[in-house]
Amino acid sequence: MPHSPVSPARAQAVPFAEFVALIALLMALTALSIDIMLVALPDIVRSYGVTGANDRQLVVTAYMLGFATGQPFHGPLSDRFGRKPVLAVGLVIFAIGSLCAAVAPSFATMLAARALQGFGAAAPRIVAIAIVRDRFVGREMARVMSFAMMIFIIVPVIAPALGEGILHLGAWPWIFGVLFLAAVTAFAWSMLRLTETRPAEDRMPLSGTALGHAFGKVVGNRVTLGYTVAMGFMFGGLLSYVGSAQQIFVDVYELGDLFPLAFGSIAAVMALASLTNARLVGRLGMRRVSHTALLAQVAACAVVAVLGFPEQPPLIALGAFMSVIFFCFGLIAPNFNAMAMEPLGHVAGMGSSFIGFYTTAAGAFVGWLIGQSFDGTVRPLTIGFACLGVLALLTVLATERGKLMQPHHGP
Template identity: 50%
Template sequence: MSQPLRAPAPAADSPTGGSGPAGSAPRRPATAPMRPGFVEFVALIALLMGMTAFSIDNLLPAFGAIRADFALANPNHVQVMVYAYLIGIGAAQFLYGPVSDVLGRRPILFAGLAIYVAGSAIALFAQDFQLLIVARLIQGIGAAAGRVLAIAIVRDRFEGRDMARIMSLSMMVFLTVPIIAPALGSAILFFGSWHLIFVAMLALAVILWVWFGVRMPETLHAEYRIPFSFRSIGKAIGLTLRTRRSMGYAMAIGLMMGSLMTYVGSASQVFQTDVYQLGNLFPVAFAAVAGIMALASFLNASLVHRLGMRRLSHAGILGFIVVGALMVGSSVAFDGKPPLLLFCAMVAAAQFLFALTVPNFNSMAMEPLGAVAGTASSFIGGFTTLMAALLGFMLGNAFDGTVLPLSLGYLVLGSLGLGFVLWAEKGRLFSHAA
């Protein structure tokens, strides 16, 4: 593991700032928390990120039951549970980053977890669909803390290819969540109603609260704290907006995430109910695609040091567009319903390339912004999540009983993302070693 890039002052190692007696190791105050080791650090960051996906994916098998319980006339309306949650995440991210740059990462994470618990409790007892949507919005506001702070904590300690490696390993663990979450949701439904799924969300929040509280010290060093003022926040956001590479890759992230959110929002209707009618086998199809994404993240983590972020991610988005074109062609050729195995293979290929692309895009967007990592992570995360939620809502509501709208989303959004990458890189691909 590489050394942390923002080392604390010498006083953090000994009360006097010295190295102790000759030949002895520096002494650490007894009350100073130890940093978690590499494996535990990755696992904790991955769980912070995974809470976001867990709160979506384990609910997907319950869409049919929720639609029936609340007598929703339009089957597409049940997708609002996904997009309300994403809107909460996107909107709250604009706040968490700047405040964490002032107060530190730990207190803001604990506040976010408390909000998430409140939203989960409201959802657990919701008696109408509108209140359930409000609860999902509150859940998203709370979950945003983990989304922002996971990236900011990694940026506090690493940069460059080391940061990309940590993010890829975290993403690999994080992507195991969609493999097991729908199956877990289905198992919960076997033993009880969809309300019990929100009990599982509450349990996850408690585990995170305890683990993070006991094992993760504050990672924002004193010299990087900024005074809370609208002027300083505005300067940090202004720096982000003026940084061509950061905004170009942020736009590409938002577009590609839009395709992913379209898939997640409509997956239940595509696989479980309307198109392929897999019923209880839906978690198997969903897990297969998620497993391919996890494999890609593992490969990205192992290859990024040898090949560089640009080579991997630029090749990834070009391949993503090619797969999108194949999806559209097969959708047209088979009247909107390609053979199940063919469609699953194409979606898996697209998600494989997505996982080679977006983590590196995120690292390249954050790379120039180390001095304002919290605010930059907050702004980029909020901007891209809201963008993905809006695109996912629009394309998800275009669902017409076929996979053509989803396929068009992959092709069109991937192509637009490539355009912003070219803008960020001034028309050149594969041009740097980073």
């Protein structure tokens, strides 16, 4: 049976639909900051005279490193000072980073500004998850996260096309102007409408003892730790695709201006999966849905392995493979996140920070490794997905002591 909401703040909170939309916007800032850039990567590196074939990926990597670095700070700070103040500061930092990137005099400076952007964007991502955990637990949290993912996944669908439209109107710095406006919108909406979900009496001091106790509670929970590690592998696959998608679709398959359509079509599959998960999770449970999806992803990779990991399969075959991968991802991610967060009610900020930091850092590193292996074919990407899927499955098996799709009992 679904769990009931647990926060007394619920009665004073914004309506459910608006709450989901706001959470989706806060979480979508990162997807927007990455995907709107993809069509502009060649122009950015060309304007700075950067000649390395894979150096364009650093525009994504620098952002993700800043994003990962910020996450250990924002969660504990939100446990201490409340969710809204930390959210506000993060959005301001993101806006400043956007403006700095738009006027950066060198490629190195632009990468530093991207890292600052990522550091600021970590706050809305971490705080949004903590707010959801403040209000919901278990299957209901997974359902809320699924609806939020369904909305914010629309961003990858439209972001490349939006970036393309901006480039038709002006130069690539204008893209950072759009990101600045997105930060302003998120700041105004959240400050005016969001209810503080961390009561003053529940706030945790920032002493070493309190932080150490909270951190120990997070990493000492087998379910939290196991599903966090598994999510790191899953996000590694996602980020390896995002980092190399422009090269694959434009350089390998020569899609040119059709790149945003191809990228968006595959991303839209995750939105469908999120809607499916929201409908299924209350009836079937988080483990049954996510474990089945993980097995399906590994099976799809096994088919590609049997075929010898082709260097350049037909575009429709690659699209079908990626659609299966991302449909499974849409069924896995919200459930893995909800299961990792479920035991951490009183230390939701610390928990969200740890989970977010690990999954982002691990995902960025693995994604960078696979992305830098790009050799003009899709083979490194498909091999990467296969290896990461198997590693995630082994991690889940260890976490669940070899029993998949079973309700969880005990610590």
